[in-house]
Amino acid sequence: MNNYNFKMMSRLISIVVFFGLNSIHAVNPIITHIRSADPSAHVWADGKMWLYCSHDQNDATDYSSMDGYHVFSSSNLVNWTDHGEVLHSKDVSWGSAGWMWAPDCAYRNGTYYFYFPHKDKSGSWKTGVAKSTKPEGPFKDIGKPIDGAKGIDPACFIDDDGTAYLYMSDFGNPLVAKLKDNMSELAETPKKIVYGSTNFQEGVWMHKRNGVYYFSYTRWQSPDNGGLYATGDNPYGPFKYHGKFCPGPSGAQDHHSMVEYHGTWYYFYHVGNYNGGSGNRRNVCVDYLYYNQDGTLKMVKQTVEGVTTVQISNCIKTPALFSAYSIPFSGTINITNATAIDQIVVCDILGRIIRQQSGAGANYYSMRLKNDVSSGICLVKILSKDGGMKKVKVIK
Numbered sequence: 001m002n003n004y005n006f007k008m009m010s011r012l013i014s015i016v017v018f019f020g021l022n023s024i025h026a027v028n029p030i031i032t033h034i035r036s037a038d039p040s041a042h043v044w045a046d047g048k049m050w051l052y053c054s055h056d057q058n059d060a061t062d063y064s065s066m067d068g069y070h071v072f073s074s075s076n077l078v079n080w081t082d083h084g085e086v087l088h089s090k091d092v093s094w095g096s097a098g099w100m101w102a103p104d105c106a107y108r109n110g111t112y113y114f115y116f117p118h119k120d121k122s123g124s125w126k127t128g129v130a131k132s133t134k135p136e137g138p139f140k141d142i143g144k145p146i147d148g149a150k151g152i153d154p155a156c157f158i159d160d161d162g163t164a165y166l167y168m169s170d171f172g173n174p175l176v177a178k179l180k181d182n183m184s185e186l187a188e189t190p191k192k193i194v195y196g197s198t199n200f201q202e203g204v205w206m207h208k209r210n211g212v213y214y215f216s217y218t219r220w221q222s223p224d225n226g227g228l229y230a231t232g233d234n235p236y237g238p239f240k241y242h243g244k245f246c247p248g249p250s251g252a253q254d255h256h257s258m259v260e261y262h263g264t265w266y267y268f269y270h271v272g273n274y275n276g277g278s279g280n281r282r283n284v285c286v287d288y289l290y291y292n293q294d295g296t297l298k299m300v301k302q303t304v305e306g307v308t309t310v311q312i313s314n315c316i317k318t319p320a321l322f323s324a325y326s327i328p329f330s331g332t333i334n335i336t337n338a339t340a341i342d343q344i345v346v347c348d349i350l351g352r353i354i355r356q357q358s359g360a361g362a363n364y365y366s367m368r369l370k371n372d373v374s375s376g377i378c379l380v381k382i383l384s385k386d387g388g389m390k391k392v393k394v395i396k
Helices: 001-019
Strands: 035-043 047-054 069-074 081-087 095-100 102-109 110-122 126-133 152-158 164-170 173-179 202-209 212-218 227-232 241-247 257-261 264-271 282-289 323-327 331-337 341-348 352-360 366-371 379-385 393-395
Touching: 035 081, 035 264, 035 282, 047 102, 081 110, 110 152, 110 282, 126 257, 152 202, 164 202, 202 257
Parallel strands: none
Antiparallel strands: 035 047, 047 069, 069 081, 095 110, 102 110, 110 126, 152 164, 164 173, 202 212, 212 227, 227 241, 257 264, 264 282, 323 379, 331 366, 331 393, 341 352, 341 379
């Protein structure tokens, strides 16, 4: 048995073991039918996870041939739908062939804005923006790059107050600027980000958790091509440097995005060691992201097994999702602040309803779970009377 077949057999065994003992797992890489890289992960109003990725070519020896962005979606992080090519260099009148590097996407007022770095006809890097009314595209370029945007790897972050920011990787200098309401123009001159170090290179990402802003990036010239981060109390910084939070992926440099989905945080990235891959022929992966008690990031573990399936959306056919929790398959759930609860639904990992009760309309609610969940864990859905987003406290 050759080395590749042995690895594939090991992957198959891993799938069987995890399905039998606990639940279905994704297997990394999660996208294998084409080369995909630089995943930008977002959760939109439809409740799915969406990935906006660049596209490596199978015969690539450098990054010049990257072209034809693809979008993928999933409701369980195991089964992914490829929505096809959503934008190609031939669709960009001001651009050259190829050179379509790491993108990002944002949503505002019924429109999805797709940001992409691309060389113009003179060979200079610009940041383009294309629009669509659907998350899966296709996206139509607005006809010109964003004036004043610099470098590569644009990332759009929309804060809780609705202000949109565009982060840019200006070849060693991280920059940020507010976007105008049209999401296609800068509202100010880009500002240089102070982050407590001088090792920034590219791949900027911004996320927010518990009021803390996490500024992260990659340094491909570091010994292992890993990811680094800093934290602050506003989108501009200054940020406090914390150092490395993930190792370099096998066969490639780190380029990540981080997002919360149904109460769990995930780290998306790519590798270059799959089926003849390289640093120019990559495939997208996903693993868990964990935080320490003080809010700092734990070191990411990049695995072959990937993450456990998420199938919360199949528990009950209603859009009035209040919140969802994954808990052990036996024991008692005690819920406080429960006056807004209409229904409590318990499903197994495959989405089959095993328990369903009406809310008591009281401030405290308790449910005893039976030991009859074959998958090993339950998924608990709490549905509100008005579809609102008030939080409840679940004590396991």
